[in-house]
Amino acid sequence: MDVKLRDGTVATVEDSQLYEFPEGLFGFEDFKKYAMVSSEYAPFIWMQSLENEHLAFLIVDPFLVCDDYEVDIDEKTLSKIGITSPKDVCVMSVVTIPANGNPITANLQGPLIINRKTNQSMQVILNDNKWTTKFNIVQALKNREAVC
Amino acid sequence: MLILSRKIDEKIKIGEDITLTIIEIRGDQVKIGVEAPKNIKVFRQEVFTAIQSENRAASEIPSMEKVNELKKLMSK
Numbered sequence: 001m002d003v004k005l006r007d008g009t010v011a012t013v014e015d016s017q018l019y020e021f022p023e024g025l026f027g028f029e030d031f032k033k034y035a036m037v038s039s040e041y042a043p044f045i046w047m048q049s050l051e052n053e054h055l056a057f058l059i060v061d062p063f064l065v066c067d068d069y070e071v072d073i074d075e076k077t078l079s080k081i082g083i084t085s086p087k088d089v090c091v092m093s094v095v096t097i098p099a100n101g102n103p104i105t106a107n108l109q110g111p112l113i114i115n116r117k118t119n120q121s122m123q124v125i126l127n128d129n130k131w132t133t134k135f136n137i138v139q140a141l142k143n144r145e146a147v148c
Numbered sequence: 149m150l151i152l153s154r155k156i157d158e159k160i161k162i163g164e165d166i167t168l169t170i171i172e173i174r175g176d177q178v179k180i181g182v183e184a185p186k187n188i189k190v191f192r193q194e195v196f197t198a199i200q201s202e203n204r205a206a207s208e209i210p211s212m213e214k215v216n217e218l219k220k221l222m223s224k
Contacts, residue, residue: 006209025203026196026199026200026203027199027200027201027203027204028203028207041212041215041216041218041219042219043219043222044215044218044219055207056207056209057203057206057207058206058209058215064222065222074186074187075186076185076186076187077186077187080187094202094203094206095206095215096202096205096206097206097209097210097211097212097214097215098205098210099208099210104214104215104218107199107202107203107206109195109198109199110199110202110203123199123203125189125191125195125196125199127190127191127195133198133199133202134202137218138217138218138221141218141221141222142221
């Protein structure tokens with residue numbers, strides 16, 4: 001199907017790129033259907049709302065930006081989107097690009113949990129204060145370079 | 149809104165399976181025990197608000213220039 005993107009362009013996506021968030025994202029509960037579209041800024045991916053062409057998020061694999069990242073989610077929560085095995089789970093983070101020149105951050109405290117098999121997805125909130133909503137990606141990558 | 153007062157070790161029951169217990173009161177801080185089924189989301193209000201406002205901020209994408217710089221950093 002063709003999906004209208006936030007920037008006005010159109011992308012053709014396969015069914016395998018369509019994701020459903022039965023509960024939406026926090027603050028965006030009314031928008032439940034998204035297409036994941038690869039961006040020219042790989043590994044960043046566009047998560048484009050199918051219900052509002054002006055709504056899109058940039059997401060990234062959090063393990064690429066934070067080596068010691070971990071999520072601990074109870075089985076009952078995971079079962080809401082049909083996840084029964086760890087190998088069904090894909091974790092993504094929502095990226096924020098502030099307009100005021102502040103650093104680009106990834107939301108590690110509110111990751112997206114995706115069922116790889118069915119594409120049913122949800123946003124969860126981690127109660128562990130170790131993970132912030134504003135993880136500075138650039139700083140983390142620079143630190144990593146310094147270590148290597 | 150129900151407003152009530154409780155003493156230490158007293159409980160509040162919400163529905164069948166949620167129980168709040170007042171564990172400790174020290175100055176202006178109250179320690180509360182929350183017993184709820186695992187599928188009930190329990191968060192500090194400010195954490196919940198932070199995630200909501202972060203999502204709102206993330207939905208506003210001013211420019212992709214900086215992402216391009218990041219992309220270069222990541223491909224190193």
